[in-house]
Amino acid sequence: MDYAQFQALSREDVAQLVRDAGPVTGVFALNGTRRWFQLEYGHEGQAVGQAYFEAITDRLIELTALLxxxxxxxxxxxxxxxxxxxSRGQEYTSRTIGxxxxxxxxxxxxxFYRQYHIAARFYGDYAGYLVDIGQSALLAEINTFNEAHLDEVRHRLYWGVCAxxxxxxxxxxxxxxxxxxGQIPSNEEMIRTxxxxxxxxxxxxxxxxxxxxxxxxLLLTGREDLYFTVAPSPYLNELQLRDILYDHLFARRKAHSKYHxxxxxxxxxxxxFYEQNARQTLGVGMRVHEWGLWQPTNQLEFDRR
Structure with a gap:
């Protein structure tokens, strides 16, 4: 399927292609949420507070639902x-607990969990950190949350904390x-545990x-496809996701090169193409000192004639 045909498909048709290739396990690593909030809702120097949590809650639900x-x-x-x-002080620790x-x-x-029939749970090495900061009650709450049983599971959602x-x-x-x-556990047994x-x-x-x-x-094998957005994670949009899914399903799944x-x-x-880009390296960037942020450099020249 070519790119134009794929982009003409409905959301459900694309979803069916994804399911046919699955079950698909995706990772959406959240990054840049404070920058997103300041740009969309805040002002310079505004503390991360209730308004931030409400805004990121809405956006995170929208994006996980989209996926x-x-x-x-x-x-x-x-x-x-x-x-x-x-390392960010008591106030930020309190916000993290929140x-x-x-x-x-x-x-x-x-x-959201109920509507999408989601089995949601936490993963990571958070237990020790919570105990160290006097949050044993919250740890017990998370353990109870992790053990919740659903009669029908359509999706699984894992929140990573200290992983x-x-x-x-x-x-x-x-x-x-x-x-x-009495036996060395398999990788599958380790994942299940x-x-x-x-x-x-x-x-x-x-x-x-x-x-x-x-x-x-335990879940990265070297065969997963890696994608990195330039803008902070909350700016991910549907067209961008469709580009990612096309690349994942088709662009990287072609038959072996037909050199002959x-x-x-x-x-x-x-x-x-190689000569034009001989000095280019995917992943190279520069630090913008005025912002204190890393930005990717412009890469790849490609004559599409």
Whole structure:
């Protein structure tokens, strides 16, 4: 299927193509939410408060719903890293705790889980961090949330919290499984124990800004397709997602290169493309000092004649 044909399809038709290729496991790594909020709702220097949580709640629900509407079965959303609990001061730690309770208590999220028949849970090494900051009650609430049972599961949604380094946790789980069974656990058993369900490997990863995949223990195989938006994650839009899905389903799934069918003109064009871009490297950028932000440099020259 070519690009124009794909873009002419309805949302449901594209979703069916995604489901036919699945079950698809996607990662949507949230990044740049404070910049998005300041640009869309705030003013310079405005504190992250109730208005921020309400705005990002609405946008996060919209985007996860969009991904599910396009056929994604399982979605991992890395949200919070340890430094949010430990290195930005008590006020920000309190805001981080508030973010977690939003995911477990807010009617908007609870209604969303019910409407889409979502089995939602947390993953990561958050337990120790919560205990260290005196949030044992919240940890118990999260554990109860993770154990909720649904009669019908159409989608799975995993909120990643402190999932940056899973070595200690996975090692402990492996030892516990070995002690219980007397056998070295398989990768599938490790995934089931860590995530609470059987999850296929990641199909695609959507991040923002600097290209790097993270916070998805045991699920990255090297065969996942990686995508990184230039703008902060909340700016992801439907047309952009359709471009990503076309690339994932078709552009990267072509048959082996047919070198024997290429003409001399084809080889000349390929040589020209490589020569034009001999110094270009995907992922190279520059720091904009006025903003303190990394920006990708312009890359790839391509004569489409």
């Amino acid at each position: 599910f509407d396009y056929g994604v079965h399982t979605l991992l959303v890395p949200l919070l890293s340890p430094h949010l609990f430990t 973010a977690l309770t939003y995911l477990t208590r807010t009617p908007k999220f609870l209604d 940056h380094d899973s070595v200690t946790t996975t090692a402990r789980l492996a030892v516990e499984l070995y002690a219980a069974t 860590y995530y609470g369900a059987d999850i296929p490997p990641v199909s695609f990863f959507i991040g923002a800004s600097k290209p790097r995949a993270f916070d998805t223990p 069918e290429m003409t001399a003109a084809d080889w000349d064009a390929l040589r020209s």
